[in-house]
Amino acid sequence: MYYLRNFLLGSIFFALTTSVFAQNGTVIGTVITSTYDKISDANVYLDETKWAISDMDGFFEIEAIPAGTYIITISKVGFITQKQTIVLSSDETINLEIILEAQVYQNGTAVVTATRSLQDVENVPISVDIISESDIQNSAANSLKDILLEQAGISLSPGEDKAIQIQGFESDYTLILIDGQPLIGRVRGAFDVSRINTANIQQVEIVKGPSSALWGSDALAGVINIITKKPTQDFSGSAFTEIGSRTTYNGGADISINKNKFSGSAGFSADGSDGFDLSDQEFGNNQNPYDNLTFNSSIGYQFSELTSLSFTGRYFKNNFAGQTLASIQGQSIAVDENGWQDDLSFQLQFDTSPFSRFNTKAILYSTRYEDYAETIFDDPTEEDIINSNLQGLDRAEVQNNYVWLNNHITTFGFGATKEFVNAERYQGRRNQEGSFIFAQHQFLFGEKFNLTTGARLDNHSSYNSYLSPKISSKYDLSDNLSFRVSWGKGFKAPDLRTLYLNFDNAGSSYRVFGVENIGAQLDQLELNGAISQYFRNPTSLNTLDPEYSTALNVGVSYQLLSDQIKGKVNLFRNNAQNLIEAIEVARLNDNSGIYGYVNINEARTQGVEAEQRFLIHNDLSLTLGYQYLEAVELTSDTLTVIENGSVVQKEVSSDVPLAKRPKHSGSIRLYYQEPIFDTQISLRGILKSDYFYNDDNANKKADDGEFTDSYSIWNISITKQFDGGIRTQIGANNLFNHTDSEFLRYQPGTTFFTKITFEF
């Protein structure tokens, strides 16, 4: 290499080449922040052959460099990597002043979910999808549900209204975090993502594939981490209001300061709708009228450059009103049903760097979720039905990062969690305790290759402890082409139903018991002589293991024509085991069934995710997303057949397609900076192929009559920015009014809206 480069550069002075070798140049420099603070421990690479580290004064020096043209790369964790080209002649000393910008959440360039430290999304070894603030702004989406839906790899589970699927797994298997801490309050395992108003969101990070090695339980299919806005300017604020069809409304305001050493913010948002009903024949609304209210606030104090303390709080409340059917003396009668759900969370975070290259973060997190529903009868002799459920989670955790001299990063942490649930259906209060420890090391081999290994051990009072490893790697073949490979395990703890359910309804022909209850219940029934037949060994029903998945993701990302064409493709395969299902474990003399939960099922999902962005013109960009998905459950059956004239039993295993998962999903996002009226037009499409909806005849096959139609939903919004921080938007969601009362129960018809935002 030296020879070639020197040959090209110094061909005129060919005779002098030998002396160029003898008299080498030097590069010295200082690394500073934009406010002229010195940056120590920055790594300086010269064409990957030589490197140095900046000292306490930000100073570095690289000597004995042959004359030539070099790319010098300066990087430090927490800062945006800088590259410069230098031309060095022999005997020359070049003095550089290098300003590194701090890495912040901006335009979706930095992520925390991949490695638990804020890093450039281009550098992390796993593929992270980012929904940036401007994506949210342009779409004028009200809730997290609306923006997640516009991602190709995310589907809404058609049955469970507002729950999402990732890589073919139901909502139960995706961990939802807000600033790195889990949100609680799942209904039958499903997390209602419409609970999150977009108003305070800085960006949403989506990691697909198992991430339990960093994040623990529930991160089996992936993690969605909602990053909230932090005060960055001296004084800023905003207010917005939006109205739309069906009395849909959304409004809010916030204010934040960041001055001297103090920062703080406070804001609220309120949204709601009259709901909608797609079918007159079916009882009730597809969406009941509701009102949501969210408050959030934060206070922070910077004791020194190295030490800070912050406190954030969030409160959410949803009210709904509707009707339900109740059975009164054998008759179905419509009655009013009202209720609410709320959640509250606090997070106290202490950051410090006791010595160079080491920083530590201690977090106390506490959250509560409650839902309440009451069914009110006109008839005073009927007792009103009240269902309430209170859940809580408290967690203390410590996370440490150490950056080695060679820029390797070691992350390790530990913590403890207390959880409880208090609900009548779970016979009062139930407590759980857990603890965890995790460690991760990021190796850097030059600039092109990095490797991250990590593992986490979770201990828990209600299931057997679980170790989740993960290894991931990124290799840059060139500046425009990178490969990523990751292998890891993810797990999901048995949920509340599977542990504590005690469904023993006299009027129905079945009973369901969680593992904590079923032993005693079966013993009692056995004593009464009520059991006619066991389908399972009753002693095997008293414990559950976590469900887990082992997954491989292989991806490539590329850019062509200097950023104008940018894309990534990821192949994934998940093997899920120990999946928990309620099966009939015994039958009583009166022919009613007893259901219990067992680790029985295995499933496999595999497919391809791809995203392709075209910057057609400075004013026009097109982003296409695509997901191909195969999801099957692996079952084993004993069949009775006749062979050679005798009746024999044969073990047959087969793949049963998992329902409600479109094979092909697509997304289209077109963004146009229209010049005549100076507006921004954003058109987004969601496309789903036809899919197997339900095994209506229970034959474990996807029959012709069991498929839905394919469909697409289109949303448009037009934004005009005025001077003085005023932004107006109009738009329509579900532009072509596609509705389907049978299979798309959550999708309302066309919703027109208009929104005004004021920012200062």
Add this chain to the structure above:
Amino acid sequence: MRRQLLTLFILTTIFFGACSSDSSDDPTFTGEFVTASNFQAGLNGSYTFYDLNSNSAVTDSNSSAWDLAFTDDGRGGLSIRINNGTSGPGNGGAIVLDVDINDVTEVPSDDQFTVDSESALAITSAPNITGSWFVYTGQSSAPNFAILPKDPHTILLRTGEGDYARLEILSYYEGNPDTSTPVFADLRTRPAGGFYAFRFEVLD
């Protein structure tokens, strides 16, 4: 590959079945099915009786004329009895197979048939297990709490009079409804249970 093997197996079975019946002059199934529909089971411990040969209901339980007896408790508890053992004076017997009815071409020897006993019925009343002819969907899969005939299944019967028959239950619900409709899924609009539809062919 598995499918090809299965096809090969079926073809071989048919071939050998055909050979053996040719050589011994046994009667063979021709594929001419008789269909019965909306045959209502007796309620709350009472039974209704069906004779395949005459394709009609019979009332005299104390004879070998009937082949199948049905009862239902109205909440998903069902029993089907055959005319033998503890259930009747006839020569009945049954084998429940997980095989498509068109592929059941041979009749195994009599000792392979089960008869009703105190502890178990030849056609088991338990769902979802090996040897049962139906699936009970329960609470976890839609349509909920439905009794759906297994696909495939065939009940090989020895009738009360000792003839052989192959039989497939098509539906447990009145009017043999499409189970994929919202009307069926909704428990309030679902047709009544205990009304059997089945098709069968008697060897004679």
